[in-house]
Amino acid sequence: MAIASLALLAAGTAEAGLFDDAEARKAILDMRARIDQAEQASKARDAEQGEQINQLRRSLLDLNTTIEQLRADMAKQRGLDEQLQRDVAELQRKQKDVQQGIDERLRKMEPQKVQLDGKDFLAEPDETRLYGEAVGVLRQGDFAGAVGAFTAFQRRYPNSGYSTAALYWLANAQYGKREYKEAITSFRSLVSIAPEHPRAAEALLSIANCQVELKDPKAARRTLDELIKAYPKSEAAQAGRERIAALK
Incomplete structure (x- = not known):
């Protein structure tokens, strides 16, 4: 009877050990799966953040290009304004000369x-x-x-x-x-x-x-x-x- 009891106890212990190893492997696999998911999620977030950063960079480049274009347009406009001012000044000078000529002719014609x-x-x-x-x-x-x-x-x-x-x-x-x-x-x-x-x-x-x-x-x-x-x-x-x- 004693020998039979020991045999049963040893068999139960072996079954318990097998069960514990399977659970451990499952736990490990589950952990690895979660780690893989986390890594994939992290990669996905990194990719998304990278795309966002790239998009932001493109936006900044576009903004800089727009700013430079605006500066160029403003410089061109200043140049046009300055030329316009010179043209107006020249026209005013010519108008003054013409008016002086007319006045002189009128004086010559006046009694x-x-x-x-x-x-x-x-x-x-x-x-x-x-x-x-x-x-x-x-x-x-x-x-x-x-x-x-x-x-x-x-x-x-x-x-x-x-x-x-x-x-x-x-x-x-x-x-x-x-x-x-x-x-x-x-x-x-x-x-x-x-x-x-x-x-x-x-x-x-x-x-x-x-x-x-x-x-x-x-x-x-x-x-x-x-x-x-x-x-x-x-x-x-x-x-x-x-x-x-x-x-x-």
Whole structure:
């Protein structure tokens, strides 16, 4: 009986040992499986984190590229702004030059104050120029040219402040051409239009001279009498008195 009991005990112990080894192996396998899962999960997380990091890097690169592009665009825009400012400044300078040119031309076209034969009046620049040119022609002794120049002046500026002076010099040019009748008409117009003109007395004396040239001494004496009566203190009247004595 004792021997049988020992045998049963030994058999039970062996079965218990086999059971414990199987459980241990299973536990180990389970642990390895969990470790593998954990490693795989860790690798998956690492891969995901790596992808996220790579995505972040790409985003940072894109952002840097965008920033650099913006900087380039801003620099280009600054350059355009600076060029625009230079263009505007140049346009403003040209506009100022043009305006100054226009103002200068307008000043040249504006009537200017003139004093002639004791009278002040306004005359356009061209008006003064044409009158001066006509006087210049007469001074050169070109009587025909002077008649044409003064006649053209009177047609262009019939109401000019130079009119009476132009009429006087026209009459002198006609006298120089020996157009005595025409000269008498011009001198007489001056006396009629402006009897107070400083040259009115000289105009009457010139009329008398024209009448003498036309062999009309009676008319010349009448004109000289008119001269002496109208302008008794003038130098022309003194010359007229001497002329009357010569005509008698």
